[in-house]
Amino acid sequence: MENHNHEAKANQNYLCNSLPEVLVLEPPPVFKFHGDQLSKRFHFLKAWESPLPLHQYLTIHSQSVQALLSSGRNPITSEIIQLLPSLGIIVTPSAGLNHIDLQECRRRQISIVTAGTLYSEDVADLAVGLLIDVFKKISTADRYVRHGLWASQPDYQFPLGSKLGGKQVGIVGLGSIGLNVAKRLEAFGCNILYNSRQKRPSIPYPYYSDVCDLAALCDVLIICCGLTDETRHMINKEVLLAMGKEGVIINVGRGPIIDEKEMVGCLVQGEIAGAGLDVFENEPCVPKELVQLDNVVLSPHKAVHSEETLMALCDLVVGNFEAFFSKKPLLTPLVDY
């Protein structure tokens, strides 16, 4: 019996050792849902499971590691990259790149693979879902019913919702996600305006190079852009006040694009009418003032989390790593970063 177990373990080790190695510092959500499937194809070096500090772990274990699977959020700094002399590819299951030191990757000519536009529909769906929820108080109403208040307070007039049709919606960042949001909201009768790094000549929507000008004209701002040095705290007090007291802000980009402290202040003081937020400055922390508000809908950074998309993501991760290890062209490499 003992021999059999020993043999089985040795077999397992042999199998693991013959699989290509991929370093993982912190597990991405796709790991949580499809880890078994991924582990059949690759031997994962799981840094987060080690008691060693990361610096030591990398020095000991990862000198020959060529591939890294990012969590999509935890920083991949130049220091980390420098401890991986053989690194040739980083696969990040995110659309955003703000967590990766791109300059260092460029210097070392490391290939980067992102989720590309895989998420765009799911994120757009959630952005619209958050907007309608804030406008029509769906989650507030659900709480009201679940607490038994509908039956026990027959005279209470639930506050009115707001119609979507005819509203001016400003999309900040008209990339793949922003365009998907626009397409959906047009079906609801909204009017679309946008702000982006550059005007897109093929797009018929009105363009505003200054996000404050956009805010002044809009009933709603939907943040769909990436986080960069330029966009950090781009939605500041001035922009929030320009939105006006009926203004609603939706963020499916990154928390730090909005000056969260100012936004919380504006919400608490009624300077804007409401917010739908999938991202926060210091996840997983949600400012406690927001928890008290009925005009805010909170989503724990799950815009991309649909079963179908996570399965497609798993295929993307596997496909790209396999291409890399067999020296074939990558499926979705980031070009010109």
Next chain:
Amino acid sequence: MSESETQSNQSRNQQDLPVVLIHRLSIFNFSFSTRLQTHFTLVDPLLHSPEPDSIHSFLSRHATSVSALLCVGPSPITSQTLSLLPSLQIVVGTSAGIDHVDLIECRRRGIIVTNAGHAFSEDVADYALALLIDVLRRVSASDRFGRSGMWPKYGTYPVGSKLGGKRVGIVGLGSIGSEVAKRLVAFGCSIAYTSRKKNPAISYPFYANVCDLATNSDVLIVCCALTDETRHMINKDVMTALGKEGVIINVGRGSLIDEKELVQFLVQGELGGAGLDVFEKEPDVPKELFTLDNVVLSPHLAVLTPESFAALQEVILGNLMAFFTNKPLLSQVQLE
């Protein structure tokens, strides 16, 4: 005010204004009387002084010559009430649904019934989409999660389901159903429908039988009117056909669904989820639903926006003015 309104005002004085009887349960407020009072003399038993002993005694004394009745909200209009109004020719409703009116008696008497027409259709369609996105992507459930402080402890919230590619079956492709379909297409859903009759102008696949629709759908969105034929049309067979992953959204009337069966299916995990704005015995909601995370509950709010009320006022005013000037009505309901 529109030109025709001003003209009709100038041609009448107070005493000549046509009389409109207001019929409402006391829990329903009537918020746009000011606008109507410039065109009509409004008779509201609940505001009458001295207070009447009963509505019925009031009607028999004061309302025998009334030709027009404005029914506020789902205040029931029974054959008994109608029998006290021998001169009644039109019932103007303020909702899309008119299942609270004794339609058989109206048809027998030749009484015209109008409803809210298209005033609410966009708002209800928006709401249906909101409920669907919420159920599939767990918006309210994860809002609860975010508020509870569980995010730092438990990490990410359970995964939802993508909208794109879902087969959505619309039950009742009228004004509301059409607006729902238009929105769903933008999310990449595919549409099929069931209705009293196939509409030759619509290219979506039609199923004469709601069970067949359910078999071929991932989601059912119930948007139709409540009649004797449609009562409990979403029954055990339909829910079984829809399947364990199936989602039902109801923005029609609670009784379109066999609520007792629905609760059983949801509690036992035989259905994927439900988004409900209406219930069989409002405001009572089956308590078993309160602990389910795959259900979104709403206290019959779909139409409650200032914009839809403004649109409703126009429809009501338009119908009453058309009636009294013998012009075509805006939203007459065909009584079958």
